[in-house]
Amino acid sequence: MAKLNAAYVGSDLDARLNYEIDLILDGILEREDAALSGGTAAVGRNAEGRGFALLGESGFGKTRALRRTFVKRPEFAGFGTPECLLVSVTTPSPCTPRLLAETVLAASGYVPTRRLRENEAWDLVRHHLKIADIRIVHIDELQHVVQTGDERVIQKVRDSLKDLMAPGSGVSIIASGLPGCETLIDDDTQIDRRCRVIRLEKLKLSTDLDHVRETVIAFATLGEIACDEVVADEFLARLCHAAQYAFGILVEYVQDAVRVALQxxxxxxxxxxxxxxxxxxxxxxxxxxxxxxxxxxxxxxARAKPFLEPTLPADRTSVPKNWRNA
Incomplete structure (x- = not known):
């Protein structure tokens, strides 16, 4: 099961993510080349940080696809440590601009010795990222910003991200989250022109059944069991429906079904x-x-509610009142 749970089934999304990261890295190299040739890295389009946003509903596999891509890229050796040129953070919830700045600082290896004011925190983020030679920041669960419902908070985060990407800082941003994050990008021209958007769609029976079939076969092979009975189109359609047509949830279904079979x-x-x-x-x-x-x-x-069936010890004849919270 450890081998099964650690496995990853690729898709067309992987190629798109690698393409977008190539564009970001090319921009970084072009700025460095301009500086080495006697020019300036702070002039023109390439002086700005670039980025992209990966948006999709919960269960679509956004975070896992991104993290696998980060781990596989040789440019991101040491991913997960401040020594990597990319840091990845999860937006705090509830989110304030100061908390988000402190989260980025912590991921980049800086621990403030006192409580920072909001403007100090973001100034320190820009300064420390440059010193630490961190060029890319991945911000996951960015919908936590929008979910505050406070337009002032949303605008402050927008402005802070723009400052990070502006010439002089030139940090590239990779964002991921629910579709509601679009308001952070689409409602600001400066962010919109610097960030491309990848919108994940639900699985479609007309186009995705072969990929779903390959996924089932791949995990069954890892579990060293046959799967002929569950790879017909009609059954795969049931699997897609049960998973709400979300690929990430579908993978969990297959992994868990293999576990049940092995047990x-x-x-x-x-x-x-x-x-x-x-x-x-x-x-x-x-x-x-x-x-x-x-x-x-x-x-x-989607309307079905999780339910836990209580299992009574041999010496018990009644269910404890708090069993639902156990």
Missing amino acids: SASSALAPQHFAAVYVARTGSRSDNVFLMSAGWNAIDV
């Missing part, structure tokens, strides 16, 4: 293994997408 000593992945995962995730025992003969595609999976 039951099965030699092949079967519909009942996916059905068990569906019950564990939704609590639905009557309308199971994987077992219904008809009408499964009308089930509103």
